[in-house]
Amino acid sequence: DRLRESRPEVAELFADDPEGERLARWLTEAEALVERWFTLEDPSRLEPAERELFVEAELDSGLRLRGIIDRVDVAPTGEVRIVDYKTGKAPRPEYAEGALFQMKFYALVVWRLKNVIPRRLQLVYLGSGDVLTYDPVLADLERVERKLLALWEAIRRATETGDWRPRPTKLCGWCDHQAHCPEFGGTPPPYPLPLRAPESGVAEQGRMGPD
Template sequence: MTVTEEVVRRRPALSPSRASDFKQCPLLYRFRAVDRLPETPSKAQVRGTVVHAVLEQLYALPAAERVPQTAHKLLQPTWSKLTEDAPELAGQLFADGDSLEDWLASAAELLDGYFTLEDPRRLEPEACELLVESELPSGVLLRGYIDRLDVAPTGEIRVVDYKTGAAPREIGEAKALFQMKFYALVLWRLRGVVPKQLRLMYLSDRQSLAYAPDEAELKRFERTLEAIWQAVMRSAKTGDFRPNKSRLCDYCDHKAFCPAFGGTPPEYPGWPEPDSGTETVIDRAD
């Protein structure tokens, strides 16, 4: 290995998506983080990715230009750039004959939903699509991407996350708050400030949920993440990632490899290097 390779290698980390996977089903975590089995993103997931990218570009523009018409104009080139980087997406998404124009129109509706929730001309975020990383005192490395970080002149922090699905119910709400607490913990450890607000923006339903964490809650959540990572490490040594059957299995791409459905997992390849915590843009577009 060269010195350059050593520099770019990254320690295995825990991301909010992978932590949620392990909580939901340890075998799902293995399939995604260790085996890295391919998954075909849904039209809704890819649409969410495009909408996230458009909103990021929107905030890079002067405030006066952050209007719905500008956002709509960004849709087609954003989709073109995505298919340039991943040309297989167009074939996968529209193999059934559905119209790209209708799909882009549905993305435009989500953007319109965003503009009903806030006026981006009045905001100046500190960052969009921000990579954050922090090592806990226990040694657990946390890593994730924040959709948007707002910081007030007085120092208060707001974490904003765009959701392009429907407003959450039951499991979905718990998963969304888990993700936001993850970001709040990382920011607290990085900056020494507990975020004043965690804001989830559901563009489809045109609803927002706001949550205010406190230091005691984040300390408890930190212990939860440490326990999850310890469990991951125990499974990593042996390859014993067990399935946890639930109604969420209906949405899993990997039933053919799951013992709970009569399948056989691939041979365990060992703990992955350099990083088992990587999130894709699809992970963050739900």
């Protein structure tokens, strides 16, 4: 009620729920997540240096990175911990590397901004009560930077040519857009941007902003 009073726009999230049933389910789920959080961390002992911190950095290539970090802790010794909260369950061990990519991305931005490598990256999964931690080193961040540059170059080429190749995974069976996907014999909608052949030997700089 206090939140709706201070930010009336949040009421629009449940504008199509006149009986309040969906809101009641949402509040019940949120309560369970908060209760689990109290089993994982003691808020009376937390003194975050930053919460929901917007960060932005430009790499030497001109690629601009930005994101929002849930929590940043700074120890008296100056060591930095980056914490992110997830409402879902922790991934299986074989998928942990993918989950950590977001955290390494944040670490890269902090390193480029402050010239400080975070001491620890921490993912808190409120859905399962698991905490995933990783202590990065310089080589990790350099690999992430190379990966991001390669990813952006691939996006730039696809944007110029309109050639966006499907990348099938086991999750494709759940997708609602198979009718538009060539992998399933579908027809993609018309490409909305003008096409042009990439210039040989010229690498344009882009902007990138994953969350």
